[in-house]
Amino acid sequence: MKFYANRLKKKEIKKNFEAYIFLIPNLILFMSCSLYPVLWALKYVFYQYGGYGAAEIRFVGLENLARVFRDKVYWQSIMRTFTYGFGKVLIIIPLAFLLAYILKERKKINTLAQSTIFLPTIMSSAVMGLVFYLLFNAYNGEINKILMNSGLIHQPINWLGKNHAMKTLIMTAVWGGLGNYMVYFIAGIQQVSTEAIDSARIDGANETKTIWYIILPMLGPILKIILMLAITSAFNDISNVMVLTEGGPNNATMVASLYNYRYFFPVSTTESTVPQYGYGAALSVVTACVAGLVTVLYLKVSRKLDDIY
Amino acid sequence: MKSKSVLSAVAMVMCVIFLFGGCANKGNVDKPTGTTESGKSETKGENKEAKTEETKKDEPKPENKNEKTIINIWTKDRHDAKYVQAKVDEYNQKSQDVEVVYTLYTDNYQQAADLAAQNGELPDILVFQNNVFDKHFGQGQWADLYQFMDEDMKKYFADVIIPGLNELDGKLYFIPTTGTACRLFYNKEIFERVGIKEPPKTLEEVLEYSRKITTELKGEGIYGFAGNMKSASSALNRSMVVGLQRETGTVSGYNFKEGKYDFSGWKDQLLLWKQLLAEDSAMPGCESLDIDPLRTQFAAGKIGMYFSYSHAEPGVYANQFPMDSAKWDAVPIPTTGGKVIGKQNFGATSAYILNAKSPNLETAFRVYKELFTSEEYLTGYYEGGYGVSIIPAIIEKANPSEDYKNKKWLRIHPEMDAILPKAPHAAFAAGIVVEGENMYKIAESVYYGDADVDAALADLNERYNKAYQEAIKNRTGYEIKIPNYDPMNPTLK
Structure with missing residues (x-):
């Protein structure tokens, strides 16, 4: 019996030989770039380690994890991540859908508009951050100049100050990600059955009703994925925050990913600073758990979206 | 079937090439430390007599006499990059056997050095930076310069060899040639316009003048004060923390006499800073300001006062963001009520550390000596306004830039x-x-x-002292207590 099972297994391997070969690069990359760092981080959760050049690696047991739960600034950064993610999703999803709906037809002008809107997606977010700094800074930013010249405001707005910095960050994130989500929606809208839309129109449904009762419900499954991508990406957004505000003023824009990053790559040219890899790893693991929890909750809540078809 | 097998084999080979190609050490491609390129073989330097057996063994033998040894130098300094690059180009033209590759890293200098140290790819020579030096010191990463220095060189730099700073356990690791001190920079023209006759001597005056300038000139987009507050550590380490050294005799809140942290002396300054950064005083947008955008605004005549380093600003306003030298000046950092009980730290700069693990260590020292310690280089550096010389022979001989001659507190x-x-x-x-x-x-x-100032400072005292005591207990740090410490005559330990 065992002999036959082995033979069957060998036959199966031989049959899928090419598939295995093509899987190898991905497997190696996955193991070296995803799995290994995760295992590495899991190991250092239990150590106090200042990175290469540090005096020693000290086993501290669960102390790093306990410290995470005592760290008020970290939990505030998690709440800010939610604000940032929620704000971003709230604006970007309806806007991307509207643009996709308007530009869905394959016309030259639409293609041009789509490319223009998609362009920020392929731009470096660090460069984007710098450009937005020039636009938003309070002392000679272009946005303030335009608003003041048009008489809409009389005093420059401190866009990157304590009261407005988070809103400004959300705006830059929306600008940077809009094209991407628009493309997802265009792909989704093109899958919607034209017969269903035509039947609705024959039955007298206007544009708004067609969108609300036909297109949106039929976009359910893809909407679920888009929302999930938007939520999870909000947990990873870091570069534009770093360039624009560095998490300030006074942590007003300190999102979880940047807070974690600071422990791996402390930035100070003026004073001796060493990374805290152990604590950084603990923060990353807890953040991953929070993100996982949010995703699971979302998938549970959004199960309804799967039942459309 | 056969074609399928061939295809599979080709795909496999391609995958392996792709993967290992990506992971391969760039060393042979980019010619890092220790590699050579066409040119002439290594010359016999003037330090030949100082050559140790160990370094002789380590030195790679050029494959033929047409090869040049590449010496990599990394820097983090933007303000003097133009000057140094010109000197490097000049050196490369003259040198028969060495080619110097000068690379500028700025904000990511420390990270680049850390990664390179981890991979064994540190360059031969690096600009000294506290973080980089401290972090890799324990691994024996830095070379003892004494092993190559002749008596003349030792004598020439004797005044800047300071035990506890650059000479540790009888070994010399770097030689600072310039110094930098934190000062308050102010725009004389703005001061004159609002009728301020003298620069501020106390922090209270800084606040008063800042409010006056902002009130009177805000309509023209001119404000009294600005700080590069985007990074609190960068901003405060060139201003408040330095001022507090003179005002309280402590260093970053640490009292050497008592051997403990005491941040209570920060209270008055913090409360004044709170007012200084308020809307009626500071330039709007300070919260997200880096030092270079701040300097552009100062050069444009939009800022009355700000804090920075004395070594960098003359070069910045001469080359980077041109500004009429007559319009600005610098004064010592004002303290609360003008109280002074100690000295302030000055940074020993323009120093280089040599990678002890470089296979070309001796050649690297020769390049370092010929390039960065020559009188011509040091004089040009001081005269060009890139730094304030602390070498007596240079100070005596050089004719420094007008800024350093006329602006007393830059020195x-x-x-x-x-x-x-x-x-x-x-x-x-x-x-x-x-x-x-x-x-x-x-x-x-x-x-x-x-945050409430009293609660915040009490919390700082508790946490810093707790971490310090914990480190002493775990032997990851040691007690630093100097019972006879005099802030006016500080001693290093």
């Missing part, structure tokens, strides 16, 4: 500036782990009005 003043000892959290940076936000972030929360 180092021994009656006010000294090398101060490091506080424990800086001396044992890897061993003392302070839980929670650091002193700069806490200061930030106070001056932005989000």
Whole structure:
């Protein structure tokens, strides 16, 4: 019996030989770039380690994890991540859908508009951050100049100050990600059955009703994925925050990913600073758990979206 | 079937090439430390007599006489990059056997050095930076310069060899040739316009003048004060923290006499800073300001006062963001009520560290000596306004830029500036782990009005002392207590 099972297994391997070969690069990359760092981080959760050049690696047991739960600034950064993610999703999803709906037809002008809107997606977010700094800074930013010249405001707005910095960050994130989500929606809208839309129109449904009762419900499954991508990406957004505000003023824009990053790559040219890899790893693991929890909750809540078809 | 097998084999080979190609050491491609390129073989330097057997063994033998040894130098300094690059080009033209590759890293200097150290790819020579030096010192990463220096060189730099700073356990690791001190920079023209006759001597006057300028000239987009507050540590380490050294005799809140942290002396300054950064005084948008955008605004005549380093600003306003030299000047950092009980730290700069693990260590030293310690280089550096020389022979001989001649406080003043000892959290940076936000972030929360000053400082005292005691207990740090410490005559330990 065992002999036959082995033979069957060998036959199966031989049959899928090419598939295995093509899987190898991905497997190696996955193991070296995803799995290994995760295992590495899991190991250092239990150590106090200042990175290469540090005096020693000290086993501290669960102390790093306990410290995470005592760290008020970290939990505030998690709440800010939610604000940032929620704000971003709230604006970007309806806007991307509207643009996709308007530009869905394959016309030259639409293609041009789509490319223009998609362009920020392929731009470096660090460069984007710098450009937005020039636009938003309070002392000679272009946005303030335009608003003041048009008489809409009389005093420059401190866009990157304590009261407005988070809103400004959300705006830059929306600008940077809009094209991407628009493309997802265009792909989704093109899958919607034209017969269903035509039947609705024959039955007298206007544009708004067609969108609300036909297109949106039929976009359910893809909407679920888009929302999930938007939520999870909000947990990873870091570069534009770093360039624009560095998490300030006074942590007003300190999102979880940047807070974690600071422990791996402390930035100070003026004073001796060493990374805290152990604590950084603990923060990353807890953040991953929070993100996982949010995703699971979302998938549970959004199960309804799967039942459309 | 056969074609399928061939296809599979080709795909496999391609995958392997792709993967290992990506992971391969770039060394042979980019010619890093120790590689050579066409040119002439290594010359016999003037330090030949100082050559040790060990370094002789380490030195790679050029394959043929047409090869040049590549010496890599990394820097983090933008302000003198143009000058140094010109000197490097000149050196490369003259040199028969060595080619110097000069690379500028700025904000990511420390990270680049850390990664390179980890991979064994550090360059032969690096610009000295505290973090980089401290972090890799324990691994024997830096070369003892004494092993190559002749008596003349030792004598020439004797005044800048300071035990406890650059000479540790009888070994010399770097030679600073310039110094930098933190000062208050002000726009003379703006001061004149609003009728301020003298620069401020106290922090209260800074606040008063700042408010006056902002009130009177805000309509023209001119404000009294600005700080590069985007990074609290960068901003405060060139201003408040330095001022507090003179005002309280402590270093970053550490009292050397008592051997403990005491941040209570920060209260008055923090409360004044809170007002200084308020709307009626500071330039709007300071919260997200970096030092270079700040300098552009100062050069444009939009800022009355700001704090920075004396070595960098003359070069910046001469080359980077041109500004009429007659319009600005610098004064010592004002303290609360003008109180002074100690000296302030000055940074020993323009120093280079040599990678002890470089296969071309001896050649690297020769390049370092010929390039960065020659009188011509040091004189040009001082005269060009890239740094304030601290080498007596250069000070005597050079004809420094007008800025350094006319602006007294750009120079180092021994009656006010000294090398101060490091506080424990800086001396044992890897061993003392302070839980929670650091002193700069806490200061930030106070001056932005989000925290009560007394509670914040009490919390700092508790956390820093706790981490310090913990480190002593775990032997990851050691007690630093100097019972006879005199802030006016500080000693290094």
